[in-house]
Amino acid sequence: MKLDDLGDWRRSHYTIEVTPSIDGEEVIVMGWIRDIRDLGGIRFIVLQDKSGKVQITIPESIVDKETLKKSGLLHRQDCIAVKGIVRKMERAPRGVEIIPKEIRILGVAKHPLPIDVTGKTPADIDVRLDARVLDLRTDRSQAIFKIRHTTLEATRHFLLGKGFLEVNTPKIIASATEGGAALFPIVYFEREAFLAQSPQLYKEELTIDFEKVFEIGPAYRAEKSHTRRHITEFTSIDIEEAFATVEDVMKVAEELMYYVCKVVREKCREELRILKHEVDLPSLPMKRLTYDRVIEELHERNVKIEWGKDIPTVAYRILGKIHPYFYFITDWPTKLKPFYIKPRDDDPGISEGFDLMWSWIEIASGGTRIHKRDLLIKRLKEQGLPIESFKYHLQTFDYGMPPHAGWAIGLERLVMMLTGVKNIREVVLFPRDRFRLTP
RNA sequence: GCCCUGGUAGUAUAGUCCGGCCUAGUAUAGGCGGCUGUCGCCCGCCCGACCCGGGUUCAAAUCCCGGCCAGGGCGCCA
Numbered sequence: 001m002k003l004d005d006l007g008d009w010r011r012s013h014y015t016i017e018v019t020p021s022i023d024g025e026e027v028i029v030m031g032w033i034r035d036i037r038d039l040g041g042i043r044f045i046v047l048q049d050k051s052g053k054v055q056i057t058i059p060e061s062i063v064d065k066e067t068l069k070k071s072g073l074l075h076r077q078d079c080i081a082v083k084g085i086v087r088k089m090e091r092a093p094r095g096v097e098i099i100p101k102e103i104r105i106l107g108v109a110k111h112p113l114p115i116d117v118t119g120k121t122p123a124d125i126d127v128r129l130d131a132r133v134l135d136l137r138t139d140r141s142q143a144i145f146k147i148r149h150t151t152l153e154a155t156r157h158f159l160l161g162k163g164f165l166e167v168n169t170p171k172i173i174a175s176a177t178e179g180g181a182a183l184f185p186i187v188y189f190e191r192e193a194f195l196a197q198s199p200q201l202y203k204e205e206l207t208i209d210f211e212k213v214f215e216i217g218p219a220y221r222a223e224k225s226h227t228r229r230h231i232t233e234f235t236s237i238d239i240e241e242a243f244a245t246v247e248d249v250m251k252v253a254e255e256l257m258y259y260v261c262k263v264v265r266e267k268c269r270e271e272l273r274i275l276k277h278e279v280d281l282p283s284l285p286m287k288r289l290t291y292d293r294v295i296e297e298l299h300e301r302n303v304k305i306e307w308g309k310d311i312p313t314v315a316y317r318i319l320g321k322i323h324p325y326f327y328f329i330t331d332w333p334t335k336l337k338p339f340y341i342k343p344r345d346d347d348p349g350i351s352e353g354f355d356l357m358w359s360w361i362e363i364a365s366g367g368t369r370i371h372k373r374d375l376l377i378k379r380l381k382e383q384g385l386p387i388e389s390f391k392y393h394l395q396t397f398d399y400g401m402p403p404h405a406g407w408a409i410g411l412e413r414l415v416m417m418l419t420g421v422k423n424i425r426e427v428v429l430f431p432r433d434r435f436r437l438t439p
Numbered sequence: 440g441c442c443c444u445g446g447u448a449g450u451a452u453a454g455u456c457c458g459g460c461c462u463a464g465u466a467u468a469g470g471c472g473g474c475u476g477u478c479g480c481c482c483g484c485c486c487g488a489c490c491c492g493g494g495u496u497c498a499a500a501u502c503c504c505g506g507c508c509a510g511g512g513c514g515c516c517a
Contacts, residue, residue: 035478035479037476037477037478037480038474038477038480039474039475039476039477039480039481040473040474040475041474041475041476042474042475042476042477043475043477044476044477044478044480046478055477055478057476057477059475059476060475061475075469076468089476091476091477091478092476092477092478093477093478111449111468111469111470112449112450112467112468112469112487113449113450113468113469114449114450115449115450116449116450116451116467116468118479119479120466120467120468120479121450121451121466121467121468122450122451123450123451124450124451124509124510125510126508126509126510127449127450127451182515198517219517221515221516221517223514223515223516224440224514224515225513225514225515225516226510226511226512226513227511227512227513228511228512229516229517230515230516230517231517234517235517236517310515312513312514313512313513313514314513361517362516362517363517364517365516365517408517409517410516410517411517412517413517414517424517435508435509
């Protein structure tokens, strides 16, 4: 089909701005055809733009022949511009419709489409991700990403209000430093480099310069996990604060969770309705369970975990049934935590690290960091990490490292909680997992 | 790395256990026709599929073996 040019047409109104109060005005709207209902002598076209939808009504007796003919050529998801007169009409959705004078076809869609954008015929997650750009047009996807956007907006607003400075640290790093999660190796000219698994060391170092920093950025994990809560590229919300301890930053975390829930509840009512999901306001302070207490609770339910061992997923699922919303797990055995987490002064076997849980899923982890160089070296050795790889990091401890604490929140897991979505890939535009690298 | 499950039109499903009744049903999308107030419009007609390879059998969508692809779970982790 021959496409029309945009020409000198510019949008005069978003669809949401077409209301009964502008009855009789001429408008130009632009967007995509969501649905067409042809009744013979009258044709209804639902036009969708980023703001919402409006009905274009084409009664054969009113509209001129050429526009009538053109309107008959249209399909779902074609991109069009419509110049027409707004008509107040009680029988139309939102009490208003547009009677077109001229239609310009700007882009066409090839049919049949791989997924139904009206959402009436469901599609599997795999099919949806293969046609992701089309899938993102659905009300469900639009709602999810509006909530994700609002979560980020609220998080920034909250942390900026607390005096944190937003930073960006390198995602290409020289060596596999932190231990733990596997890193992706990359070819960096004639050397090998890695994609960063977290901004951990950089954000700690930056407390010397800016005291309170946060970063919202990508993190990469080469884990072969294949579950609804794992992806290889995710977004980490990180904070680090000088002159603070685990209790101070746990407070920041729970207040942030409260604030984000509050903002999403207020600003995303329609989106939550579409997703048939409710967000409860957590009560503060959130429960603080020690690792010992968690082991006890599990014992009471016949799940035996030896002290010092990690908590397996089955146990977390049980824990999630006992504590269905947010709770902290504190006082972890030092050996279960990364080398930079500070052991307690009065009992070095226990750390000042914590996890923030949402039901059975870990949303965040953090704690007081070690700021004394000698202790850090001792812990590196205990965990069998190569001291020489930490040369630049250890060097910063000669520049007046303040006591500090921080945490990292997995944005996608937070958004899963806020949207009720069961698969993490649904809350990422173009997710990467063990098996998916495209689109 | 280990374990489980599945693969039928563009999409979503029925049929698979217990082989023949399958010329593979249904919905939706798409095409054609009809319909002047739809808003998951309606009505009629049409198009369109058993993942690939091998085996068993008179007969395979259905049973067996291999492959490929996908979903999920464990471990690890956010």
